[in-house]
Amino acid sequence: MVEWTDAEKSTISAVWGRVDINEVGPLALGRVLIVYPWTQRYFGSFGDVSTPAAIMGNPKVAAHGKVVCGALDNAVKNMGNILATYKSLSETHANKLFVDPDNFRVLADVLTIVIAAKFGASFTPEIQATWQKFMKVVVAAMGSRYF
Amino acid sequence: MSLTAKDKSVVKAFWGKVSGKADVVGAEALGRMLTAYPQTKTYFSHWADLSPGSDPVKKHGSTIMGAIGNAVGVIDDLVGGLSALSDLHAFKLRVDPGNFKILSHNILVTLAIHFPRDFTPEVHIAVDKFLAALSAALADKYR
Numbered sequence: 448m449v450e451w452t453d454a455e456k457s458t459i460s461a462v463w464g465r466v467d468i469n470e471v472g473p474l475a476l477g478r479v480l481i482v483y484p485w486t487q488r489y490f491g492s493f494g495d496v497s498t499p500a501a502i503m504g505n506p507k508v509a510a511h512g513k514v515v516c517g518a519l520d521n522a523v524k525n526m527g528n529i530l531a532t533y534k535s536l537s538e539t540h541a542n543k544l545f546v547d548p549d550n551f552r553v554l555a556d557v558l559t560i561v562i563a564a565k566f567g568a569s570f571t572p573e574i575q576a577t578w579q580k581f582m583k584v585v586v587a588a589m590g591s592r593y594f
Numbered sequence: 595m596s597l598t599a600k601d602k603s604v605v606k607a608f609w610g611k612v613s614g615k616a617d618v619v620g621a622e623a624l625g626r627m628l629t630a631y632p633q634t635k636t637y638f639s640h641w642a643d644l645s646p647g648s649d650p651v652k653k654h655g656s657t658i659m660g661a662i663g664n665a666v667g668v669i670d671d672l673v674g675g676l677s678a679l680s681d682l683h684a685f686k687l688r689v690d691p692g693n694f695k696i697l698s699h700n701i702l703v704t705l706a707i708h709f710p711r712d713f714t715p716e717v718h719i720a721v722d723k724f725l726a727a728l729s730a731a732l733a734d735k736y737r
Contacts, residue, residue: 481715482722499715556699564706564713572622572629572646575703579630 449584451526458577462570463523466562472516473509475558477502483553489546515554522585529588537592548590555582597720597727602669604720609666611712612705619704620659621652627700634693658697665728672731684735691736694729701725 451459479486481499490496493507502508518536525532540546559579563570570578597605612619625646627634641650661679668675683689702722706713713721 478715478718482719503715560702560706560718563703564710567707567710570703570707572626575626576630 449527449529455577455580456526458574459526459581460523462562462566462574462578463520465566466516468516468520469513471558471561471565472512472514473503474512475554475561476512476515477505477508478561479550479554479557480508482557486550486553489544489550516558519585522581522588526581529584530591533585533588534592537589540589541593548586548593551586551589555579555586558582595723595726597669597723601720601723604717605669605724606666608709608712608717608721609663611709613663615708616659616663617652617656619655619701619708620657620662621655622646622707623697623701623704624655624658625651626703627697630700631696634696637687637689637693662701662725662728665731666724669724672727673734676728676731677734680732680735683732684737691729691733694725694732698722698725698729 480490480496480502487496490508490511493511494505495501496505496508521532522529540548559575559582562578563575625648628638628644628651629646635644638644638650641648643650645651665672665676673680702713702718702725705721706718
């Protein structure tokens, strides 16, 4: 069971409250596809991902970035129960999409970097620590149904 | 994942912008690592103060970034150029090499904060590759 202090809960909500899913989602997913190009293996049907410009301008990448970030919203709203909240999403990624669960950690780290770039110095080390704890729990929940 | 000529020139150009703030970036990256990844504090039990912005953190952050700056200068032969530092980490410090990835992540976070416009995806991939190659060179003598 994950224990959240009141301070942690409010930090995570405050960070998420400042994130525009429609902006950050596409930026984070696009950056993953550029920085870790082997992740493109999961997006064969997305069209042109041959250059950074193509990736950042690709509407399917942008749309999917929003979907992924939207799922994080569920975790923020169910912080006490992330494992159960993500059970079927984990099963889908394991058994239907066949996504290597290491990618969840990769996306979490890149999302943290994108948020850091947006927030600047207000993303303090303490806030980063709490945010990364939340990311760690989300990543673990996403990997929890892989057997 | 070897560094291409393009990677090297992107890293050198970006480091030209970073070097003026190297001390600040180093101290902050180290402080973030110690705060967000508390298991890394085990290597600094001899410091009185491990908080971000403390004197030992600032001093050591500066040392680390200086070494990274030097590594940019020997980017064509990181294993050779970092040989002495590899000896140090392998035989004296014995830092588990998994921690190089953790520090690298915190360097990237700090760079994104201080250079939001310059730290584009293209720069991100080149710097990430460079830090990975640097980490491998640092671990070269471990066994």
